[in-house]
Amino acid sequence: MEREELLEIMRQSTYKPLTAQELVEELQIEDIATFLSLLRELEMEGEVILTRKHKYGLPERMGLVSGRIQGHMKGFAFLLPSQPGHPDVYIAQEELNGALHNDRVVVRLHPPKGRGQRPEGEVIRILKRANETIVGTFDRGKKYGFVVPDDSRLATDIFVAAEDAGNARHGDKVVVAITRWPEGRRNPEGRIIEVLGQANKPGVDVLSIVRKYGLPEEFPGEVLAEAASLPETVLQEEREGRADLTRVKTVTIDGADAKDLDDAISIEAIGEEGLRLMVHIADVSHYVKEGSLLDQEAFNRGTSVYLVDRVIPMLPPKLSNGICSLNAGEERLAMTVIMELNREGKVNSYEITPSVIKVDRRMTYDDLRSILEDETPELTEKYRDFLPEFKMMADLAKKLYRRRLKRGAVDCNFPEFKVILDEQGKPAAIEKRSRTIAESIIEEFMLLTNE
Incomplete structure (x- = not known):
């Protein structure tokens, strides 16, 4: 039985809570183990409730x-219901009953205080904890300490006994x-498992x-081993059935x-x-097969x-920066959308084909903008x-x-900001980056391709 089918049965007005055994008999379930597993899954997700009478x-x-x-930094919280359309539920700090920010819980609603008032409730069951580990700043005392969470929505410090503090120093x-x-x-109690350094x-x-x-941060060894087994260049047999576009002038345009x-x-x-x-x-799917360790x-x-x-990265560097990266001067496998347009930008025809390409130039947004808008002599000559x-x-x-x-398109041309770091890794400047013709070229061509 599928989960939606079971939930639909329980939504019927004639349904009364039943035990697992009663459900098995009533619904004439044959695969009992799978059905019981489904019930447990729905219970853990809060889709169904197991009462004290085991119904x-x-x-x-x-x-x-x-x-x-x-959670809220002041201690109270809101329940964001799983049920679509149900309003958020206010929960006072004293009625969280140990629940923390992002925990999945069951809340009992209080009787409404009046028309139009926000519903309020109390946590009666915690289904799944969301914060097995917490990052924060250690406030060390003589006999114990506290970790103050970075996330202010976790509105409680974590008590750490002296023997559980390890070599963490005050302010780490x-x-x-x-x-x-x-x-x-x-308060919750914890044990420091990693010191990241002074704040x-x-x-x-x-x-x-x-x-x-x-x-x-790291890839599992077996995933790296699978990546290592992939070729570093396009093999001759991989070219079969692909359009050879290696002689077509091709450029990439990206950040420096x-x-x-x-692309x-x-x-x-x-x-x-x-x-x-x-x-x-880039034809990543040629190298990352469905169901593989890489996938x-x-x-x-x-x-x-x-x-x-x-x-x-989502993929090991050998793929993300190597064979699946359209690096200049290297043959690469790609999926190519070939569009024929009139001079006004109307697409007359298109085709999508597997291909082999060879990028001639690796352009940056700044260089391309300088060429098109400033006509910088050195760059104009270079390209x-x-x-x-x-x-x-x-x-x-x-x-x-x-x-x-x-x-009728909406133009969301919001400025972007880039943090510039010095040699020590400290922020040295914040640069405002506006969209130029270089960025617009990529944006418009990608939008057209997706259409």
């Missing part, structure tokens, strides 16, 4: 609501593992973010510090009235994470063989932008 029912039929706690940024959850007026030391703040969100170059652009005139635009996307690791990571002083293509790209991007606005 299963829906929380909304019992005056209960399940969801996630959103630390990671503390919870050994005892809060009860009544009693004001360069790089410690970024490392704190890495630990807070559990970002994986970018290393994982996953490239080609453009050429077709007679007097037309253009051929090619957008090449599972990438799925778990979800995305590459860009921090102020480092990148935590003179590509000037016609750059000008075609800029002209086409402007026309595509105007066409989008006419169709």
